[in-house]
Amino acid sequence: MPTRLIVRRLGFLVLVLFGLSIITFVLSHVVPSDPARLYAGPRASEDTVRQIRHQFGLDQSIPQQYWIYVTNLLHGDFGYSFTTRRPVADDLHDYLPATVELTLAALGVIVCLGVPLGVVSAVYRGTIVDQLSRAISITGVSFPAFWLALLVQLLVSKTTQLSWLPLAGRLGDTTAPPAHVTGLYTIDSILAGNPSLLWQSIVHLILPALVLGYGSLAVVTRMVRASMLEVMAQDYIRTARAKGLKKRVVVIRHALRNALLPATTVLGLQIGVLLGGAVLVESIFAWPGIGRYATLAAESLDYNAIMAVTLVAAFIYVLVNLAVDLAYMILDPRVSYE
Amino acid sequence: MSDRLQHEPELPPSHVAALAIRMDAGGLEADEAVLRRKWRHNRFVRYLVLDPLNLIGVTIVLFAIMLAIVGPIVAPYDPTIPDYNYMGTGPIGPHLFGTDQIGDDIFSRVLAGARLSMGVAAVVLAVAVTIGLTLGSIAGAAGGWLDEIIMRITDMFLAFPVIILALAIAASLGPSLSSSMIALSAVFWPWYARLMRGQVLSIKQKEYVEAAHSLGASRRHIMWRHILPNCLSPIVVEMSLDFGYAILATSSLSFIGLGAQPPSPEWGAMIVAGRDYIRDAWWISTFPGIALTLTVAGFNLLGDGLRDALDPRAVRP
DSSP states (O other): OOHHHHHHHHHHHHHHHHHHHHHHHIIIIISSSOHHHHHHOTTOOHHHHHHHHHHTTTTSOHHHHHHHHHHHHHTTOOOEETTTTEEHHHHHHHHHHHHHHHHHHHHHHHHHHHHHHHHHHHHTTTSHHHHHHHHHHHHHHHSOHHHHHHHHHHHHHHOGGGTTSOOSSSSOTTOOOOOOSSSOHHHHHHHTTOHHHHHHHHHHHHHHHHHHHHTTHHHHHHHHHHHHHHHHTSHHHHHHHHTTOOHHHIIIIIIIHHHHHHHHHHHHHHHHHHHHHHHHHHHHTTOOSHHHHHHHHHHTTOHHHHHHHHHHHHHHHHHHHHHHHHHHHHHOTTOOOO | OHHHHHHOTTSOHHHHHHHHHHHHTSOHHHHHHHHHHHHHHHHHIIIIITSHHHHHHHHHHHHHHHHHHHHHHHOSSOTTSOOTTSSSOOSOTTOTTOBOTTOOBHHHHHHHHHHHHHHHHHHHHHHHHHHHHHHHHHHHHHOHHHHHHHHHHHHHHHTSOHHHHHHHHHHHHOSSHHHHHHHHHHHHHHHHHHHHHHHHHHHHTSHHHHHHHHTTOOHHHIIIIIIHHHHHHHHHHHHHHHHHHHHHHHHHHHHHTSSSOTTOOOHHHHHHHHGGGTTTOTHHHHHHHHHHHHHHHHHHHHHHHHHHHHOTTOOOO
């Protein structure tokens, strides 16, 4: 692993984070005509507004305001949310794990469905199976996630065989969550050694994760299909077939292993799509994550909360992609980023 | 020259021969362009019409465009004037798709929404593509510090998940359909800037550009006549895929409450309006939902088909 390259990527990361802070600063402090008025509410007196403006440093020059903003950010201070009436950092601490859990579950859905669909399409390319897999994945990217979520809820509520699937929340109303370790209920309930709680948190994840993952299925299916086709045209695949190996063995052991690597980069990019989709899916399934938090904040134009979610989502996205790139370099030494 | 042709095996041998002969006679780029266009034309037919899914895509897109043009004219009712005799009635009687809780005709609203939703997407893409192509080609052509600055700004925008950045921008501008248009243009342009820069950089290296240089063509001439026209295929593909995505994103912002406001017949806003009634009056959000999903699917299928038709390296058979 070239250390210089990693250092350079980390340097670039700092630059990107600096850029992110400028963009959210401009959006929260410069574009809105009067943020202080929004904090104070429409009925507040001019005096109160002036006081708030002073309290949040909004009466200072733009560079000074930015300096205060960044210093606060670096101290983990995202400001105060006037919808929840708490520091935004506390809200994030409570809501972020739910989103992480949902996103990971959706990623699981994508991998479990997208990879087999892609492989099947590649092996039977041009046939009805291929067309069918393309049709399935196209419907995924074409459904508005929030409408699909509504339809799924409707379907489940009207089908008696599916009535065991919960439609909202992370746990039943009367169930106490496991002791907070990671904040991911599935993992925390394993750590607490509580199988019934684990089962509950898994069933609550099923519908939101399916809806969220379905939207990204197409991209992964296509990528796996494309890289499978590329690998299947290689000489060593022909050799493996020629020496009499079964088709299934060749596809799974020889082709798939080599085809999955390029597909992992696509998975990294999908994190961004999933985090965006979470905003829509969480609010339908009453999933208490940062997506629902952002929607609630957007309704009342709570800038501190909106910008904090924006920053955190971008931060996660950037980090995940950096990690994917580095992992890719380790796994495939042929890749050079110089 | 012949080396290069061998590197592009997609061009049929007969065309390669014809190309070689004409090149000897001079005037190579123009003829190459003509031949490539002809050949692409055949691929177009093969990919877009013969493949059943692509054909479905083309049909849906043409139908949706037609609806956007004539929809509001053929709509039987005014989309925002309620019929108080039929409030929340199902798809029977005089109202084909039923009416919503205040008596607006859903069918007319879906038709009016076609123009609105697709119009918004068209404006968003027009703005994003103009900004993206301009900045991308400047970055690619100029190189050096200008390239560095433009691309670092682009990277910063690309570091945000699309919907979340759009949400932040739309919230910052205040909820309205025009804020969501500005927000979406702001999140789409960096993709085009990056794509365009890559295209310009790769085409700058081509022999025909070098040939034009050595023939004494001006930089402006080379940019407009040789580089830009050859950059466009991937842009067109991206636009077709993004058109669907822009419609979806517009509706998502409406869902969050930052985009079109009721009683606007934007499809996303209509789905949201029917959200609370979905158990008893499924038609209120289902018909706009179907219209939206079908249109987006059409553009996605078309984009996929165009990618296969325009990109010779595409793996689809």
